Amino acid sequence: MMPMQGDFDRDIVVLDEVDLSADIYAAMATTREVAPECEDSADLTPMDKESGLAELYRARLHETAPRISALAEVVSRRLANRDMAVIAPSLGVAQCALEQQRFVLFALSHLLGTPTATEPRTRRVLWDVKPRPVLNVEFATYSEHANEAELHTDNTFNAHPEAFFFLYAVQEARCGGGLSYFSNGMRIRDHLARTASGRAAIDLLSKTPVSFRVPSTLSQDPMVPEYISATVFSERPEIRFRQDVILSGLKARPAPDNADVADAVNRVAEAAQSVRTSELKLPTGAIAFVDNHNALHGRSSFKDASRHLIRVRMTA
Ligand SMILES: [Fe+2]
Structure with missing residues (x-):
């Protein structure tokens, strides 16, 4: 029997609520002990891996912040098991100062993997997802505007998209929008593999690199278009997809097989829609950990300008 849309929600693991509040001061003290130059949590950059600092930090956190450490352990096991998304409905710190919540997230990211810098200029680990004025919304990242973010x-548009990321809700949207949904890459492929045209789409998009236009905030010169090229399906990430960006890349760079590629891309988008989860709200204080090499994610539009998420990306 064909699964109903809601059935795909089973690919999302929902953990029990946790309370990390007792670890806040330890997380702050340990971070400052390992990185004494850090003043403001918003400016924290990744702990250096080469010098062993990241390893030292992780080891110290295991000793000083057992609750954060235990959560990281559970989530890591789930993600290693290739669960598509793991949600903790509360970290128990939403009532604390934002500065304190940030230190918990910074510590958590280092216990889960190696967090990456959000952009080359400031190299901050914690990226604020909230609407901001942008030069051109068409070439902005989804995290900068309030329109629908499609799967x-x-x-x-990075040469190596991170293996996973988390989204923490500092302030949920109070307008009923800003809902999250996911689509499992393995299910997308299975869905496509059922028809000859779907199998042809997998085949074409496994061997034909497509162009992804780099958003203005992340490009060297915001006025000069920049592209990276990669296949939609590969060994890792298993799927790399953003329909609008790929289609506009095809338009900007004419080639003989563009029509076939566009057709295949549209088929993937349709398949992703047909296996997507229902929309779910990430309430204030909740966090979602996502397998970025397999899951696609999206978000409905919202109007509440005070909606605020923090995103951190990590390599394994
Ligand atoms: Fe995203």
Whole structure:
């Protein structure tokens, strides 16, 4: 029997609520002990891996912040198991100062993997997802505007999109919008593989690199278009997708097989829609951990300008 849309929600693991509040001061003290130059949590950059600092930080956190450490352990096991998304409905710190919540997230990201810098200029680990004025909304990242964010791979225009990321809700949207949904890459492929045209789409998009236009905030010169090229299907990430960006890349760079590629891309988008989860709200204080090499994620539009999420991306 064909699964109903709601059935795909089973690919999302929902954990029990946790309370990390007792670890806040330890997370702050340990971070400052390992990185004494850090003043403001918003400016924290990744702990250096080469010098062993990241390893030292992780080891110290295991000793000083057992609750954060235990959560990271559970989530890591789930993601290693290739669960598409893991949600903790509360970290128990939403009532604390934002500065304190940020230190918990910074510590958590280092216990889960190696967090990456959000952009080359400031190299901050914690990225504020909230609407901001942008030069051209068409070439902005989804995290910068309030329109619908269609199903996509996070950091899809990077040479190596991170293996996973988390989204923490500092302030949920109070307008009924800003809902999250996911689509499982393995199910997208299975869905496509059922028809000859779907199998042809997988085949074509496994061997034909497509162009992804780099958003203005992340490009060297915001006025000069920049592209990276990669296949939609590969070994890792298993799927790399953002329909609008790929289609506009095809338009900007004419080639003989563009029509076939566009057709295949549209088929993937349709398949992603047919296996997507229902929309779910990430309430204030909740966090979602996502397998970015397999899951596509999206978000409905919202009007509440005070909606505020923090995103961190990590390599394994
Ligand atoms: Fe995203």
